[in-house]
Amino acid sequence: MNTLVLGILLIFISGFFQGTYGLGMKKYQPLSWEAFWILFSILSMFVIPAIWISLTVPDSLAALCVASEKDIWAAICMGALWGIGALLWGFGIVQIGMSLTYGIGMSMTAISGSLGMLIQMEGVTQMPFFPYLILGTFLMIMGILVITYAAILREQFRNNHSPVVRKQKLLFVLALIGVFFSGLFSGLLNIGFNRVYSVAEAAVSQGASPANASLVQWIYVFIGGFIVQIIYAVVLLIKNKSYKTYFVSGSGKAYFTIFLTALFWFAALGLYGQGATIMGRFGSVFGWTMFISISLIVSNVWAVLTSEWKNSGKAFKMLLIGNLLLLISAVVLGVSNSLQ
16 A cells, blocks of 8 residues: 555544544543543553553663653653643533534644644745645634534524523633633644654664654653643542542443543554654644544534534534535645645
8 A cells, every 4th residue: 555545544544533532521420520531541641552552662661762851851841731731622522512622622733733843844835735735724724613613603503592501601611711722732742742753763773663663752742741630630539539439330331431532542643643654754744634634524423423413503504514624624635745
């Protein structure tokens, strides 16, 4: 299979996992949110990556030691900010649903993650693919804006047909603000990933394939994110005494949900990293934006199937238009990557 096609295929699969894992964040009962998040963080950022890396990358610990102290701390700090964004993301899904959370959050993630990478690259504006990259990114942002507008129309339609408590309105506004910053911080995940590219080069020199070597790049970013998330969740667990929910009736089903959510979450990032590496020098720019577009389409399909758009009036038509723009943007970005 052509390497470009393989890279794009991996990005599409990773987008499916990214757009799907959010379902688990809506189905963690009878566990409390913090009880869920602690187990999710441990599995997704340590257990599953450790197993995957141990099976595909020889002597990964030696590769991790190659990165400079400056790059390591930069990746950890970016990971910490991404960790804050992930917490806000989880709050957004619970309060305002998958469509609006993915719509607003992913737009900021795409902008900060892909354009942030472009700023660091020299001579990129002179490349033949640059106009197509801008067009694809523009179409993606337009699609996201249309989807966000559709979600707002949906809320207005529902509010006109049912009484809304003032507290619910406040939570809705706070969730919108939180999701905005969630996306902004989440884009740093991609930048932090690329900051420690030297560990992937070291892994390749030790016998790993370039695609598998990319898995090691996530470790330092995960460390920063894990520290932030686990501290916050443990504080809530103790404060609310919600550790008791680990032992209530029906928690076994929640544990299975947590495992699948964590597996899908890391599969999304792991396959994205592999696909971006295979796509070439600018894969982390093209791949990231494609990754965002596909995950948005998938998340909106799930949102429809889980009745988030039931009784939404004309907002549903706007949702379809927004997803069509996202699909076109993914095609444009795939074509532009072939012009490297």
